[in-house]
Amino acid sequence: MAIYDGFEPVIGLEVHAQLQTESKIFCSCKVEYGAEPNSRTCPVCLGLPGALPVMNKRAAEFAMKMILACGGTVHNRSVFARKNYFYPDLPKGYQISQFDRPIGEGGAIRYRLETGEEKTVRLIRIHLEEDAGKSMHPEDGGAYTRVDLNRCGAPLIEIVSHADIRSPEEAYGYLTKLKQIVQYLGVCSGDMEKGHLRCDANVSVRPEGQAKFGTRTELKNMNSFKGVERAIKYEIDRQIKLVKSGGQVVQETLLWNEKKLAAEPMRGKEESHDYRYFPEPDLVNLVISDDWVNETRKNLPELPEAKASRFVSQYGIREYDAQVLTDSRPLADYYEEMMRHTSDGIGAANWLQVELLGVLNKTGEDITATIVRPKMLADLVGKIASGEISGKIAKTVFAEMVESGKEPSVIIKEKGLVQISDDSAIIPIVEQVLASSPDNVSKYRSGKTNVFAFFVGQVMKATKGQANPEAVNRLLKERLDA
């Protein structure tokens, strides 16, 4: 705690996650990233007079999945509310959100720090709301700010944590876990660059040992998890310096500037009464039966921890490898697809983690996009296990797979890389190697058996590494010890 000079940071995060539904939350417009500006709009999401919203059932189901996965309570009846404020990308002049009666409350997110220490962050609530559009400000010198309303009405859940977080690193760990959960559930892409996950951070500091929270500020506009971590770190330092020099933290909203690595005041902190919330008159209450809740709970997909322990017992891999392989769902799916084509769980895990991920880390390519398909990599692993090729040759084959996307069997055939395991093919080479080194043969026979490696090397060289090492060893020994 010494790093904070007698102070303790207190942090609570508000995370917006865009739900991966086909259509928007209150109309049938498509939710599509990168479409031509304002082409995915209709009278409802444009807020034209007389247009009426209709709730998207799938959005409620997705919100429920997240609430249940975090161990929270889904309310049988929740209420939509108008949050009134003016903004150019909010054509109605209000946002449909939930206020005092959200769809879900409670629950927690548990995660591990890099040190291995386990942490729990309790959730206050999860509620449904619609997104606003996007304002595109001129980069430099342009005269106009342009508004794209395609995102208007995209479904969001807001996940509000208790102020249980105590450091920037913890905030990072919490967000990483949250992203993993929404991805596993398939309710959100988790893509922060596309704005599918957005995080506001509430930060305060208090003297160590004090129970009461200090005055907080709210940080906005971070566009990566590392950015959130940096912004929080900056703000903690600023507040501690301020308090130590006799000043007082003012409750306000700050905009993080990633270029300047500084947070700049945006506005005084608004209170909920500023928004003049009232129940949305155009929508009925959201009613969710116990049956629907139970059905949703029953259909929750396997979450990372459960998958990792199943990988250990089902495929015989180490706990650590199972953790790595279940880190993201696409990676876990890749491994599991491999395991449909090979029985060598350990081999598959090694080749995936060391070789394929090694390449992808370098190219920045996504596991879902690589031309090396799970079955191809599994086939390669199978060929090593069966002795068709050696591990060394497999690396050559793999390099070619990454380049051309060809099946391993095709590459092995084209390049003539099949391992030579047939004794009758190896014996002549063994005999030739022995015949051409009578000195070394005598050395070996006089007890200097360390020259054995020399013979193995010669045979491998003569076969371009394709001789089966086990056979080479055996055949050499037979002759030398005769």
Ligand code: ADP
């Ligand atoms: P608002 O709706 O005005 O943003 P909430 O009370 O709903 O305020 O809290 C929003 C977030 O701020 C929550 O994540 C909460 O844990 C966090 N929070 C509240 N008080 C503090 C504080 N003093 N320091 C840090 N975080 C706080």
Ligand code: MG
């Ligand atoms: Mg807030």
Ligand code: ZN
């Ligand atoms: Zn629409």
